[in-house]
Every structure is written in structure tokens, then in C-alpha cells.
Amino acid sequence: MDQTDLHQLFNTTWTIHRLSPLHHGKDCETLLNNQVALKTYATRLRDHLTGDVLAGIQLDTGTDTNALSKTGALKDCLWQPISPSREATASHALSGILVTLEYENIVYKAALLTNSSNELKGSTALPLLLTRFPTVLRQTFLAFLSANFDTYVSPLRLPSNFLCAGLETYIGSLQRAKTVDAIRELQLTLSFSSSIAPDLRSLNVNVSRAALADMLDAKTSDGSQSLEQKLRSPLISNLTSYLDEHLAMKLDLDGSDQVKQHVRLSKVVCASFVLGGEGRVKLVVADKDDDETKSALEAGEKLLGLVARRAAIGDQSTT
Structure with missing residues (x-):
């Protein structure tokens, strides 16, 4: 066939x-x-x-x-x-x-x-x-x-906590393959509800390659590590701390406290993939036969697998 x-x-x-x-x-x-x-x-x-x-x-x-x-x-x-x-x-x-x-x-x-x-x-x-x-x-x-x-x-809409999980999964896969440099820079789009920011619909946060490397350090910004943090990349935790320190924005991007937020992550863009909460996805691989391409294919399939699982269970969560 x-x-x-x-x-x-x-x-x-x-x-x-x-x-x-x-x-x-x-x-x-x-x-x-x-x-x-x-x-x-x-x-x-x-x-x-x-x-x-x-x-x-x-x-x-x-x-x-x-x-x-x-x-x-x-x-x-x-x-x-x-x-x-x-x-x-x-x-x-x-x-x-x-x-x-x-x-x-x-x-x-x-x-x-x-x-x-x-x-x-x-x-x-x-x-x-x-x-x-x-x-x-x-x-x-x-x-x-x-x-x-x-x-x-x-x-199929993708909520803020799903975008965070997808980003962590993709980066974690590249980290294991030691090809995380393929991410290069990271751009995150934050969206705001009209009740708190009627004149500000979204804000793009650009994370440079150097800053991303710092956020992927083994420990969270306060130096501690819970069991959950040891089992996943500390990127979201460190990113949240960074936004709090530099922009005075206290966010709950991954929905860990189960409280509905007025600020949410609505789009993730990097050199390797694009994931949009409105229902768009793009995975990027080079036309090469090398380790970086193979790891990007594996990470991309894992990310699509998460999206497929999200589609299977339905859009039941809120942001």
C-alpha cells in the first residue's frame, strides 16, 4: 500500500x-x-x-x-x-x-x-x-x-495551560537529545481580558537565546526544587518569576492554582514550532539527515501527540 x-x-x-x-x-x-x-x-x-x-x-x-x-x-x-x-x-x-x-x-x-x-x-x-x-x-x-x-x-482551541505543557514537552525532548539550541529565540504572546485591559489585547514577550538558556537552568529562580519541578523543565516557573520581577505581572500561565486568570498565554513561536491557542500549529524541520533534524522530528511528533490527545478528550478546560 x-x-x-x-x-x-x-x-x-x-x-x-x-x-x-x-x-x-x-x-x-x-x-x-x-x-x-x-x-x-x-x-x-x-x-x-x-x-x-x-x-x-x-x-x-x-x-x-x-x-x-x-x-x-x-x-x-x-x-x-x-x-x-x-x-x-x-x-x-x-x-x-x-x-x-x-x-x-x-x-x-x-x-x-x-x-x-x-x-x-x-x-x-x-x-x-x-x-x-x-x-x-x-x-x-x-x-x-x-x-x-x-x-x-x-x-480545537488550546488553552494557556496546554500551550505551557506543549512547550515544556517539546523543549524537554530537545534537552534529552542535547539539541535545545534549535529553539533559538522564543516569542510568547500574552492575551488580556477586556475587563482588566480594554485597550490592550495582547503583548509579545521575546526571550533571547541567552535568557532561554538561563531559564532552563536546573533550578527554579528561588533555588528550590519540588518533586514536580525535578520531573519537568523549570522553564514556565522561571518565566513566570521573570515576568513578575521585570514587568510586575503575577501570572499563572500553566493554571497550577486552578484559578481563572485574566491574562493567558495565547501563542508560542520559536524557530522549531508555532502553537496558537486559536487553533493553529506549525512544526519546522530542516531538509537534512542529522541528529538535530531527527530530534526535531521526534519532538514534533510528541507535540502533535499531545494535541491529538487534547482533541480526543475534548475542549473541557477553561482559561
């Missing part, structure tokens, strides 16, 4: 959604690694798209919001199984389906992912949906999934 790997998910900015289980019992008993089933749904999606007018889609280029691009005719629609990497641990190993739409002038992709083997007879749980589509095409694709699999699709 023509499979693909997780490399296809890197170096692309994805919009993330949550999917309820996909029901396909009326067509096939299994979906993952079922070549006949995947080809059937690829053909259905192609027929569905060619019946709609999707030329002249407005692209989110980030530079010219008025720019229009002609996609041209749809040349191919391909559904491929995604195989987990050999390096991934069982709790973070990702598998799923990669959907590729090849138009004459552009290629769009989507991925349906899971980090568990939760496939029952007639239904498959692929809770995390990644899409790189313009809005019109995304809406059409989501409608197709709902109609063909009786699945419910909802935006």
Missing part, C-alpha cells in the same frame, strides 16, 4: 479541528490501511469537489489579502495512510490519513490523526484534523466528512 510518513506534516501551517469518531460501517468495516476504502472515499471527495465551483479561491498569503489565485482544475485526490515513525514512543506515536488535493496550480493537504489504535468494527477515531485549505475549500471538506462519516467537527 502507498503509505506516507510524518514528514508530510512538517513545515506547513495547519488549522486544527476536533472530530468525533468516523462511522463507515455502511461502506467498510475498517478504514485505516484499507486501500479499497481509502480509494473509494478519495473518489467520492473528488466527485464532490468537481461538482462545486472552487476556482478563484482567496488565499491567506499573509501579505496581500486581496490576492486571488486560480487553482485550476482538480487533477488528483489521494487518501494515504500515515505510518508512525519508528522512533516514537507508544504514547506519542501518530497514525492516520493524509488527504492530498492536487490542482493545476497548487496542492492542498489535510490530515486526520490519532495517537491510539482506537479502530472498532465500522468506526474509527481520528480526533485531530489538520487542514491547509482556504476557507471555502475547508468548509466544503468539513461538510463532506460530516455527510459521509456522520462525524461532528468543531474548532
Whole structure:
């Protein structure tokens, strides 16, 4: 079977959604690694798209919001199984389906992912949906999934404590591989509720490479270490202390005291990844075969595994 790997998910900015289980019992008993089933749904999606007018889609280029691009005719629609990497641990190993739409002038992709083997007879749980589509095409694709699999699709928001956990997990993975320099500088976006800062919606905090190295020191800023701190990177604790000392901002970024905060972490940006609370993710790896690239792939898969687990349990926490 023509499979693909997780490399296809890197170096692309994805919009993330949550999917309820996909029901396909009326067509096939299994979906993952079922070549006949995947080809059937690829053909259905192609027929569905060619019946709609999707030329002249407005692209989110980030530079010219008025720019229009002609996609041209749809040349191919391909559904491929995604195989987990050999390096991934069982709790973070990702598998799923990669959907590729090849138009004459552009290629769009989507991925349906899971980090568990939760496939029952007639239904498959692929809770995390990644899409790189313009809005019109995304809406059409989501409608197709709902109609063909009786699945419910909802935006996946990532709260402040999850962004902190994701950052700690990614950095911890690089630290173990001794490649943490790949992070370079770190930019954190803090968002404020209108009740306390009606004229200030967000604030970017830039952490230099040197400052990041200091914050990753083995001890917290007050010199103490609890058992919990010994088991994880002290980055968030030291960052919180830094903001308190230099900006007079007492924050609870990781939600450790379970008190609803008016200031939250809403975006994490570095050279290796972007994670946005509004539902965006990007993982970056170089096109090289070296230790740093391998560790970035492993760290990225762990981070996506956390997002997939978040999608599986639903958006139940508040920030």
C-alpha cells in the first residue's frame, strides 16, 4: 500500500479541528490501511469537489489579502495512510490519513490523526484534523466528512495551560537529545481580558537565546526544587518569576492554582514550532539527515501527540 510518513506534516501551517469518531460501517468495516476504502472515499471527495465551483479561491498569503489565485482544475485526490515513525514512543506515536488535493496550480493537504489504535468494527477515531485549505475549500471538506462519516467537527482551541505543557514537552525532548539550541529565540504572546485591559489585547514577550538558556537552568529562580519541578523543565516557573520581577505581572500561565486568570498565554513561536491557542500549529524541520533534524522530528511528533490527545478528550478546560 502507498503509505506516507510524518514528514508530510512538517513545515506547513495547519488549522486544527476536533472530530468525533468516523462511522463507515455502511461502506467498510475498517478504514485505516484499507486501500479499497481509502480509494473509494478519495473518489467520492473528488466527485464532490468537481461538482462545486472552487476556482478563484482567496488565499491567506499573509501579505496581500486581496490576492486571488486560480487553482485550476482538480487533477488528483489521494487518501494515504500515515505510518508512525519508528522512533516514537507508544504514547506519542501518530497514525492516520493524509488527504492530498492536487490542482493545476497548487496542492492542498489535510490530515486526520490519532495517537491510539482506537479502530472498532465500522468506526474509527481520528480526533485531530489538520487542514491547509482556504476557507471555502475547508468548509466544503468539513461538510463532506460530516455527510459521509456522520462525524461532528468543531474548532480545537488550546488553552494557556496546554500551550505551557506543549512547550515544556517539546523543549524537554530537545534537552534529552542535547539539541535545545534549535529553539533559538522564543516569542510568547500574552492575551488580556477586556475587563482588566480594554485597550490592550495582547503583548509579545521575546526571550533571547541567552535568557532561554538561563531559564532552563536546573533550578527554579528561588533555588528550590519540588518533586514536580525535578520531573519537568523549570522553564514556565522561571518565566513566570521573570515576568513578575521585570514587568510586575503575577501570572499563572500553566493554571497550577486552578484559578481563572485574566491574562493567558495565547501563542508560542520559536524557530522549531508555532502553537496558537486559536487553533493553529506549525512544526519546522530542516531538509537534512542529522541528529538535530531527527530530534526535531521526534519532538514534533510528541507535540502533535499531545494535541491529538487534547482533541480526543475534548475542549473541557477553561482559561
